[in-house]
Amino acid sequence: MGISIIKAGLLSTVQDLGRWGFQRQGVPVSGAMDRLALRLGNVLLGNDESAAAIECTWTGPSIRFDQDQLISITGANLLPKLNGKEIAMWKPIYVPKDAVLSFGKADSEGCRAYICFYGGLDVPHVLGSCATYLSGKMGGLNGQALVKGDQISFLKAFESVSSTFNWSMDSSLYPNLASRKIRILAGPHTARLEKDSLLDLFKQSFEISNSSDRMGYRLKSKMLHLKDKRELLSSGVCFGTIQLPADGQPIILMADHGTTGGYPIIGQVASIDIPLLAQLKPGEHIQFEEIDLRAAQQLLLEQEQQINRLRQGVRLKYES
Incomplete structure (x- = not known):
């Protein structure tokens, strides 16, 4: 017993924090x-x-609950509703059996929402993860996006004497999705940019093109030029790596990126801003802002401390 998909939405997939340890x-x-x-x-x-x-991406799914459950909805506001009535995000929500969770379209900011379930979803682990990798057709439910008629079981049933939760998360833990400033660190090949292109990297805005997806965001802007055109050996890349192909239009690698790349790396998005980047839509513009490694690490450390305080506070709420 779990959920049944009534309508799949634009792109709804089962995801977790990723499939680590197999990049080699x-x-x-x-x-x-x-x-x-x-x-x-x-x-x-x-x-x-x-x-x-x-x-959920842009337009969320419609889901029928086949048993009582506790959920939370985070990320972008896709206008969630339970049995047609708007519900709050960023807090636990009790969902009774036979209720239907539905969504509208993304509001002005953000495009991805996350439906979390008490105990998680019961889907097979592939190489230690439930994450759906669409290009590799692995993980999630049959290695593909959810479709009408899919059924997924819960790992745990929610059993409690109370179904009311009068508390929510402090919104300051999550970035302001209205921001278009993306902080980046210098990459191993930043110094190979021509002087004017190096200035343009931080001065001009970049449009996220329609050819962007979970593998990478292709940017449109004034062309960036390198001082030389020498070939590079392929090297390891990660989420947020900014590559510069021969056409002079940068690519930011996203969650489903390949494990190596041979294009010059002209920057790396700071981890603190990757959630903001992940919520941006094609057609929107961003501007890069330089940050040094120490400052980026400090921001990430402060965020982790905040999450740890939230975790401790939530534990006390459930214990009481």
Whole structure:
């Protein structure tokens, strides 16, 4: 007993925090695009942070619950409703048996929401992860996006004397999705940019093109030029790596990126801003802002401390 998919939405997939440890074999980490939203959603339910959830893109699914359950919805506001009535995000929500969870379209900010379930979803682990990797047809439910008629069981049933939760998460833990500033660190080949192109990297805005997806965001802007055109050996890449192909239009690698790349690396998105980046839509513009490694690490440390405080607070709520 769990959920049944009535309508799949534009792109709904089962995701967790990714498939780690297999990049040397060419298997991408994949996982949630906005890992912070997924983590926070699971923390709100007292779950392991990596518990499998549903990632919804632009237009969410319609889901019937075949048994009582506790959920949380985080990330972008896709206007969630329970039996046609709007419900709050960023808090535990009790869902009774036979209720239908539905969504509208993304509001002005963000495009990905996460539905987390008490205890997580019961889907097979492939190489240690439930994450759906669409190109490799692995993980999730049959290695593909959810479709009408799919059924997924819960790992745990929610049993409690109370179904009312009058508390929610402090919104300051999550980035302001209205921001278009993306902080980046210098890459190993940043110094190879021509002087004017180096200035343009931080001065001009970049449009996210329509050819962007979970593998990478292709950007449109004034061309960036390198001082020389020498070939490079392929090297390891990660989520947020900014590559510069021969056409002079940068690519930011996203959750389903390959494990190596041969294009010059002109920057790396700071981990603190990857959730914001993951919520941006084609047609929107961003601007890069330089940050040094120490400052980026400090911001990430402060965020982790905040998450730890939330985790402790949630534990006390459930214990009481």
